[in-house]
Amino acid sequence: MKVGDTHYRSIWRNEDDGKVMIIDQRWLPHEFRIVSLDGLDDFATAIRDMWVRGAPLIGATAAYGVAVEMARDASDAALDNAWEVLHATRPTAINLRWALDDMRSMLRNTPVERRADEAMRRAAEICDMDVETNRQIGLHGLEILREIARKKGPGEPVNVLTHCNAGWIATVDWGTATSPIYQAVEDGMNVHVWVDETRPRNQGAQLTSWELNSHGIDHHLVVDNAGGHLMQHGDVDVVIVGTDRTTASGDVCNKIGTYLKALAARDNDIPFYVALPSSTIDWTVHDGLAEIPIEERNQDEVTRVFGKLDDGSTAHVQISPDGTPGANPAFDVTPARLVTGLITERGVAEASEEGLLKLFPEKKR
Ligand SMILES: CSC[C@@H](O)[C@@H](O)C(=O)COP(=O)(O)O
DSSP states (O other): OEETTEEOOSEEEOTTTOOEEEEOGGGTTTOOOEEEEOSHHHHHHHHHTTSSOSHHHHHHHHHHHHHHHHHHOOSHHHHHHHHHHHHTSOSSOHHHHHHHHHHHHHHHTSOGGGHHHHHHHHHHHHHHHHHHHHHHHHHHHHHHHHHHHHHHOTTOOEEEEEOSOOSGGGSSSSOSTTHHHHHHHHTTOOEEEEEEOOTTTTHIIIIIHHHHHHTTOOEEEEOGGGHHHHHHTTOOSEEEEOOSEEETTOOEEEETTHHHHHHHHHHTTOOEEEEOOGGGEETTOOOHHHHSOOOBOOTHHHHEEEEEOTTSOEEEEEOSOTTOOOOOBOEEEEOGGGOSEEEETTEEEOSSHHHHHHHOGGGOO
16 A cells, blocks of 8 residues: 555565565654564564564565575474474464465475575565455455445445554555455545554554555544444444454454454444454364463553654653553454454355355365
């Protein structure tokens, strides 16, 4: 998508020196910084410390991490080590394991002398696939928004509420939850987005708002606690969020706070959709609450916030008393029964094993 007049992806390779480049998301929206990732440790740090984040982008970054390591040492031992190091970075988003497994199984069947080239080729392919997948998600989601617009009447905005950042910057391009919004706006639809700030790291305030602002899309930033109130007053037509791992039975694990939005949506009869590439489905897991590991992040993310000071400089500031401990579960699970539908690249599935298998019959066991 666009930053100013320039089209960017969130990760790419330089044409001249072949380096892997990312947008370092820690500084957005206040500073737009591009950095190169030069070795396995850089890739692991970038994922762990959230220079890049969002399930699909974590997967794409890991794929390039393997590729860069293969250029240094293409042995089986280096391949296994790269898998382990990258896999240990973040526990919840399944796209990480999906991308690492994909790379390793392909490279194991590739002669050592060809591994570096093949790994780069496949990492680029994973990125291209992500872009096309998200574009398809957008087209399927567009139909949902069109239907809402038809019911509302001419000129009335379709009000979408979203949580966290499942935008283009969380994927390689387009985003998942935001892809239908971008498609709808390109289609001329009047769309307005309620952006949850998404404490503790404020992905909504810092990233989703930045994206929508850059694309001139009508939006308001709201505190996380405002969603229920907006829904009670008829100000939300649909909720669309992303996911870090969806079970084979349709339970959805996403950024902490998603579950509360789903509860409020159900109480107010508002459709609650989850947009996801099929690489986010963990076909081995059936009970999201019992089986998905929830990342517990540093308490500093709760007790401090990052922002711009009046003099224009940026800083982290403490918001709680010295000594008050923070607890920081980063994700929660929304049971399938609260999900209206799963918007995938193959269409909209009912959030159930049966619904998912209708769209992905090759996954039947
Ligand atoms: C298309 S991204 C979907 C999810 O990864 C997103 O909603 C989310 O929860 C991101 O969490 P983050 O901790 O910022 O990586």
